Amino acid sequence: MTGHLLGRAALAATLLVAAPAAAAPLAAVLPVPAAVTPGTGTFRVENGATIVVPGRDAAARNAAARAIEIVARTRGLRLRVADRGAGAIRFVRAGKATAGDEHYRLDVTPAGIRITAASDAGLFYGAMTLAQLLAPDARFGDAVAVPAIVIDDRPRFAWRGVMLDVARHMQPVAAIERVIDMMAQHKLNKLQLHLTDDQGWRIEIKRYPELTRKGAWRASTTPNDGAPPGRYGGFYTQDQLRALVAYAAARAVTIVPEIDLPGHAQAAIAAYPEIGVLGDRPPVSGDWGINPYLFGTNARSLTFVRNVLDELMAIFPSPLIHIGGDEALKDQWQASATVQAQMRALGIADEQRLQSWFIGRLGDHLARHDRRLIGWDEILEGGLPASASVMSWRGEAGAIEAANMGHDVVLSPGPVLYLDNLQSAHGDEPPGRLKIQTLADVYAYDPLPAAIAPARAQHVLGAQANLWAEYMVTPEQREHALFPRLAALAELAWSPKASRDWPAFLTRLDPQLDRYRRQGIADADSAFAVDFAVTGDVGAALRAKRVTVALTRQAAYDTIRYTTDGSAPTATSPAYATSLTVAPGSVIRATTIAPDGRAFAAPRRFDAAPAALLTRTSAALPPCTTTPGILLRLPLSPDATAGPAHSMNIFDSCWRNPDAPLDQVSAISVTIGRLPRNFALRQPQREQVVWRYNPTRFGTLLIHAATAPARCSPRCRCPIPPSRRTASRSTRRWHRRPRRRTCA
Template sequence: MSVLKRILVLMLVVITASCQEKKETKVFTEADIAIIPKPVDLQLAEGVFEFNDDTQFVISEASQKEIVSILSDKFKSAAGWTLKVSEKAPQSNYIEFISDDSLNDEAYELVVNSDKVTIKAKTYSGFLYGLETIRQLLPVEIESKEVLNQTDWVIPNLIIKDEPRFKWRGLHLDVSRHFFEKSYIKETIDMLAMHKMNVFHFHLVDDQGWRIEIKKYPKLTEIGAFRNDQEDAHWDGRRVTTPEDEATYGGFYTQEDIKEIVAYAKSKGVQVVPEIEMPAHVMSAIAAYPELSCFETPIGVPSGGVWPITEIYCAGKESTFEFLENVLLEVMELFPSEYIHVGGDEATKTNWAKCPHCQKRMKDEGLANVEELQSYFIKRMERFISSHDRKLIGWDEILEGGLAPEATVMSWRGVAGGLEAAEQGHDVVMTPGSHMYFDHYQGPQNLEPLAWGGYTPLSKVYEFDPVVETMTPEQAKHVLGGQANVWSEQIKTEEHSQYMIFPRLAALSEAVWSPKASRNWDDFSKRILSQFKRYDYLDVNYAKSAFLVMEDVKIDMETKEVSVELKNEFTDADIRYSLNDEKLTDKATKYTQPLKIDKTTTIHASLFKDDQPVGVQFSKTIAFHKAVGKKVTFKEIYDERYQGEGEFGLVNTLRGTKNFQDGHWQAWLAKGMEAVVDLGEEMPIHEVILGTLENQGPGIYFPTAVKVYVSNDGKSYKEVGVEKRPFAKNPSFDLKDFKITFDEQSVRYVKVVAESMKTLPNGGDVWLFVDEIVIN
């Protein structure tokens, strides 16, 4: 046999052996399915469909190429394949789009078998959601930006029948308080589509910035889009600006930008709803055109918080309505949205009560008060918007004084406004601050980036239901759905914005898509782990707050024993802990019941998964010191609104957090603190520590100085130390221990004096917050 023949025979043997070698096929179970939001109905079957470089997409309309590109681009990046798109199905190995007019608008049916995949839908959105479901059935590595050669690109054989519970599944983004680039807006829209969300509420106008080009009124962006840069100060601690101030912070979207964003959103099945605020939250417009206000006083674009909001549009001048109608004509030309949001919230109408133009309007229209004048304002704008075949939507304040006939209400002050509107036969979008304000904290405040306040963790978002239990079936029909709001007073960067949105958007997506009966937190908390891996590949800066261990600390003042409860958001979480110098490893003690502490102890803890710690490690020191449980007397008692734990509040080992309402703080308004601790007997001490908080927004400032005095008779004191801290601007929330050390001496009484600014230079009383006097 020739050498060539031997080689050919050998190759044949190898090929035959390779063909006979049976490839192991992945067997899927329901636990492997991690789709968010959870489909209405999913039936798992045996077998898999495997993607390879010959897989084709079969479309019936040219517009479906946009949908296909979502997945084909993923395969190009992660697998290195360029998958074909055709209009005729091959014998096998394809994904086919089949139109089915019997389905509801956003519904889809997905059938996967080993030869082919079919998506049936009636609309563009239905096909899009079917493809997004395939994306989530694929390994998370499909999100990779680099080619991965060892991944099996298979999905399970199954049948899914799915459609949303609500038609309005939205996210509101405030770009007025802090401006975000067009690229970030498009990235956010991508993520909305991935989560089967369909409304992007674009908050383009507020006091601190006008963000949309209006060609008829160029000063709106020339002046209104920029403000004096005071980003080094707390949002509510910034000085009032004037028209003469240099304005360098801001930005706006050109009309071409808006067209691009709207077209991009359409390709992702997302409706962009513009918000053009009125009659309040419009100081940026009044700064550009002072004649729009009642008294035409020139103002600067505010650099920070404004309250109350008195500079609002004049409701008495016809020129105001001419301006707004012209603005809305350009807005409606740019946005094909069914809805135009007009705000309508937080208008302080004191100027209307004094304005001769407004008073004349009230007399001419037979209006009893300024609330009815606001109703007149909104009703008039509603007639204009309706005349252009659009629908007006506004915050629940538009109910005051009477609601415009065809208006839709967005209920943010709880659900009461939504209930009232539904009772009157109006459509409602539920977005209560309790569950839907994503500018609130989502984890322990000490470990989180700056937020507006409140506490809205992932599990609380998941509990949200747009339909209120007390609603009748008829009223429930008026609930269009739900929406999350991201207000950006404290959110300066795109990374921070993402952190506040994700993963809470995933929880919301399930709350507004999936049947209420199928929702289960334990099940969701398992599926969200897979979503986290996708976020990692997508470089999404999502919050891992749900992993964080939190504590609930109490002390029995009689026994001087501290009880520490550890918990996080996951049911039956595997929390393990170690004490003091013990390392936190997989051998650490599993937490099962509150820890009892009777001496200075440092607790380390973490959530564990697969014997590995997850998220940021928890660490807390319970410091027992010589003042614990001792008598404290004050020259002036603390404010009744912030009493901490009362008599022993400053000597109980319990430290406050950045949340000044956590119950551990004692506070003084417009005065300093002078406290005397009676140690009961003479004892040697060398250090005094005073725990304090600063949050300049609500007027909480660090002391300007802390002084310590000691005595043995409680009458004659000598100063042993002082720490001074001059006032400084601080845009953040911070904790600070003022630490005074001195030569050891034996004393019985310790006097601690914390000096306060008392009042601010521009007016307003100053709070002083203290949580503990530590004596060592």
């Protein structure tokens, strides 16, 4: 690897309008209900209060039990459930439930609380609103006076989804259950499990045991608990998945399984080469990106997939089955004489139409079992099976085309609903993609594109956020990416569009953040974390021995408070109003703090010492070129569960520092991480990669001024040492000669 250091990125943040106080009691409810009528008075819920449910109504008892669990964790109140007698809270069945009915009504009067619904889902969502009303603030163990109110609520969209990628990095069942718990509390109802890809097959198929014996494991240099040495992987048994389906169903969540095909099939073909095109056995891939292996299109391959789908349908009762359909490079089909002969025999003109034919056969098979297929928007190419639904990820174009054709669609566009994108430019963000999607970005999205004809709007099922996991290994990293952005997704998918209000959302999010922490969720504080930016030139500040610093954050809610002595800020620390001017050597610590002393983010630290002012991490350095590339924040190994992460453009490992004050520099010290290059790039992408000649065996770090000649003097070059077994990073120091520029 040849590294280049040429510049400094300006720290950026979005300063948003301050949040006004929200009208009680909606300050506790998220997503905001469809209709609310305030009443008069309050009803006090004490420890030991009873929820009365209809006798022999298992769904109502389940809804009450879930609410009781949540209130115990988030408020410390111990409630109980009964099916007769007097109770402070009553669940009532009323009316006849229809398909898809999720409506409920919640009445609070000075005499008690009543939740009324016709459907199981309606009672459950009423129970989730109740749990929020009983944990409206940060107090714990106290009785709650609930203001009188009538909530008449139903969702805007039927599909309110989350996709978890467990193929790239598998997650423990308990971690998936935690996500389901939080989805239920946010009234999200579809969990798509991405179970297969080039990098691993994660579902037990009894008819084809090699899928998990071989296809579930890939080579890895990172130790993996429970895995054989040198391998990463694992899979879920059918019993585990059935139990997970039941766990989700008890929380009004449907699990939608995804088996990716005809592309992203390398792990399956590694287990059974005969189902591929070439007949060879590749390894399970350790590369992220798009690999060339495709399922074959002959009878043997189709029979294999149908048999897999049969076992899948026996586990997952979801009416929709996701079959992928994305990023299927057609090179192998184009190169196969057998496939080309089959196309001629079928009268199929090109490989896009062959994919449509292939997917259509699977759609027919699902239809015979009263199921329907859904796939990524590439299934539009070459023609769409009549019963297919489309999940639009490449922007909104696929959804617009499919809906206007009369097909149901789910909006899941990147980058805004791709939650593997980072939430901020903070240097402490975990690995992920560098197309930053803030909490405000997600909240601002509307999943009903204007280009869909009004008469076709009913085909928009809803929205889904996707969490791809190439760069996210641990449950904590995933929770950081999901929360609180799933709160924003919940409101855009459930609440009426007219009720969307960013400042009011922040007010509702306030108690939700506390509820996350009481339930042990590793949510991100990126929206409230303080950014520091030096005003003016760093070199001038060092020469003047006065550093002026601006403090910003994404979401302007409550107050930034700071200290200049290095101590942690509190509710009595100075409130930030305008830029601070401090002497070099000072330390500023700042965070967002509520009037009751709660901090909305961990305090961030700004060190005004000369060495710190001159230090830049990769997260603060822009890439050298405007080449689009792929911007990533990468760990030091593909399966690393801890350690540092570095930001880079994988097409050009070069960074700039345009404002570096060279007159203040006597030496340059560089800490280097050897980042993995396990990227399966397509040919057009490979042509964009900037490759540089390495004059030394293990690579060379080049440091030069932007005005330097094309060939720097040897003093600008620092050979990179071989990797050490105990660490993947090393430090190199280069000294300037007196009165000599960086490069001659």
